Amino acid sequence: MKASKALAWFAIAIGVIYFFVPLIGTFEFSMRMRRGAYSFDAYQSVFSDAQFQSTFGFSMLMALFTIIFGMLLVVPTAYWVRLRLPQMRPVIEFLTLMPLVIPAIVIVFGYLRLYNSSSWIPFTGSIQGTNMLLVLSYITLSLPYMYRSVDTAMRAIDVRTLTEAAEILGAKWPTIMFRCIFPNVMSGVLSGAFITFAIVMGEFTMAALLNRPAFGPYLQLVGANRAYEPSALAIIAFAITWFSMGLLQLVSRFSKMAPSKA
Amino acid sequence: MSFLVLEHIKKSFGQTQVVKDFNMSIEKGEFVSFLGPSGCGKTTVLRMIxxxxxxxxxxxxxxxxxxxxxxxxxxxxGMVFQAYALFPNMNVFDNVAFGLKIAGMNKADIDKRVKEMLKLISLDHLADRYPYQMSGGQQQRVALARALAPKPQVLLLDEPLSALDAKIRVSLREEIRQIQRQLGITTVFVTHDQEEALSISDRIVVMNAGRADQIGAPSEIYNRPATRFVASFVGTLNMIDATVADPAANTVKVGENTVKLKESIGALKGGDKISIALRPEAGSLSESAKGDTSITGTVVLSHFLGSVIRTKIDVGGNLISFDMFNSPDTVQPQPGETVTLRFNASDFLIVRD
Structure with a gap:
């Protein structure tokens, strides 16, 4: 009993060392920009860099659009599958898992072949079109996480009965969707949104190959040309991810406090 | 003309026909229960309405x-669901107001109507509560208020008491009936619980395999079941295998006993097999009891159940369950004892398939 407990602690210690030592090392290195003293100069340099601000802002905007349009696609789909097409559920689950199986580079090459400037739908023919294509590709990438989080939230409420209850009280589809279903799957929507946000902020392949000024390519650029700033950026990227995960925990805790069972 | 009319209703899911030529007319203000086992089609009919x-x-x-x-x-x-189906993101007031807002009623009228409804279900003090802060019984009362608020033409109740505990079920069913009478709303109630159906309905429709086996008042359904299914489903019934003794005298043989029936045996001949039914509470063991026919048998089991003593009596191979009310003077029959049960000829029912 004692030996197994010690073994468990040993395994935890190995895990913690494996995870935290590089992180602490990176953090420590990011503080050494000023000779002979620890400072936040690298962070200051990063934050004052106009390119950081513009790429960060661009990725934030892309993330926002990805979340809005992704949810407008995922919530009605998950709802419809639960309500009217339960037999299609395995197919939809398979489709939403595809982005995890197909590498991002393959997806983006597919997009470029399909939507280049000389195609029927020339998304890449303009900046706005390319941005739109980038959002669509981000939606594809985040689909596995978005769909699952929304579907799990829908499982917690009796979607069919709530829909019927609203319908018999005279409600039409938009009212049912936005007043009865959406607010009750908000925890799932927010969980999906935070994961999507974290994915979009760090994504490199799609943005680089579509040649858009996103945060992912900026991280790569700085990493290749500077010494201390990449470490500071790595810590910032971690902080963004943890912040998203923290918000996710907070949302799920609040949703547990107010059970949404019908 | 009746208020709610269902004419030759049929419903199939794929190859399976779940409702087969269902006909029913319900008068305005009537409380009708659809009673039957799971899969008999009662909920499907309700969902079609x-x-x-x-x-x-x-x-x-x-x-x-x-x-x-x-x-x-x-x-x-208006409809009340088994699973309450209150909107979890809305408080009691907003739940009840939902249908009124959809109908485009103005704020002042909504406010007045919701308060009126909450008063009707005696939950006006819980208007700010959310569904998860309420008990099952309270949630179902709110669901009832929500269904009634837009003044529907018909109220449908889909097993609304099934998810509640026994005590709440009894009080809520009485409350539902009282509100229904007060508002005079035409109501269709689906249940598989015969006691619920018998206690609150004006009429009961006993459904079996997609058809209405019998439609009638609760007492008629209980006392004069039209089919073997109705007889076995509503209440407890002793099914007794008998042989026609004398068709002219309307008598049958149960073991060694000759029993007189009130209902006509019909075209059966002497020696033909016949099924007769007897409610456990019919008859008496008392020698002073009135009755024009009797059965003698041997006590096999006797259970004291508080208000009732339940005795199993073997009569020519038929095990007859007999209930008698308990009183301080009641003598409980003992196993092995020979007893004589006295009945009226009208207590026996001839059961036809």
Whole structure:
């Protein structure tokens, strides 16, 4: 009993060392920009860099659009599958898992072949079109996480009965969707949104190959040309991810406090 | 003309026909229960009235207007679900107000109507509560208020008491009946609980395998079941295998006993097999009891159940269950004892398939 407990602690210690030592090392290195003293100069340099601000802002905007349009696609789909097409559920689950199986580079090459400037739908023919294509590709990438989080939230409420209850009280589809279903799957929507946000902020392949000024390519650029700033950026990227995960925990805790069972 | 009319309703899911030529007319203000086992089609009929399912054939009309082509949200029907189905994101007030807002009522009228409804269900003090802060019984009362608030033409109750504990079920069913009487609303209640159906209905429809086996008042259903299924499903019934003794005298043999029946044996001949039924509470063991016929048998088991003593009596191979009310003077029959049960000829029912 004692030996197994010690073994468990040993395994935890190995895990913690494996995870935290590089992180602490990176953090420590990011503080050494000023000779002979620890400072936040690298962070200051990063934050004052106009390119950081513009790429960060661009990725934030892309993330926002990805979340809005992704949810407008995922919530009605998950709802419809639960309500009217339960037999299609395995197919939809398979489709939403595809982005995890197909590498991002393959997806983006597919997009470029399909939507280049000389195609029927020339998304890449303009900046706005390319941005739109980038959002669509981000939606594809985040689909596995978005769909699952929304579907799990829908499982917690009796979607069919709530829909019927609203319908018999005279409600039409938009009212049912936005007043009865959406607010009750908000925890799932927010969980999906935070994961999507974290994915979009760090994504490199799609943005680089579509040649858009996103945060992912900026991280790569700085990493290749500077010494201390990449470490500071790595810590910032971690902080963004943890912040998203923290918000996710907070949302799920609040949703547990107010059970949404019908 | 009746208020709610169901004519030759049929419903199939794929190859399975779940409702087979269902006919029913319900008067305005009537409380009708659909009673039957799981899978008999009662909920499907209710869902067709609501518009959640379309009949494969037949017509549904309310107040003379055909409903077949109308969508659920155009029918002005109220419904209470087994799972309450209150909107979790809305408090009690907003839940009750939902249908009124959809109907486009102004704020002051909504406020007045919701308060009126909450007073009706005696929950006016809980208007700010959310569904998860309430008990099952309270949630179902709110669901009832929500269904009634837009003044529907018909109220549908889909096993609304099934998820509640026994005590709440009894009090809530009485409350539902009292509110229904007060508002005079035409109500269709689906249940598989015979006690619920018998206690609150004006009429009961006993459903079996997609058909209405019998439609009648609770006492009629209980005392004069039309089919073997109704007889076995509603209440407890002793099914006794008997042989026709004398068709002219309307008598049958049960073991060594000759029993006189009130109901006509019909075209059966002497020696033909016949099934007769007897309620456990019919008859008496008392020698002073009135009765024009009797059965003698041997006590096999006797259980003291508080208000009732339940005795199993072997009569020519038929095990007859007999209930008698307990009183301080009642002598409990003992196993092995020979007893004579006295009946009226009208207590026996001839059971036809």
């Amino acid at each position: 609501a518009g959640f399912e379309n009949p494969s054939d037949g017509a549904i009309s309310i107040n003379g207007k055909n409903q077949n082509k109308l969508k659920t949200n155009q029918r002005n029907i």
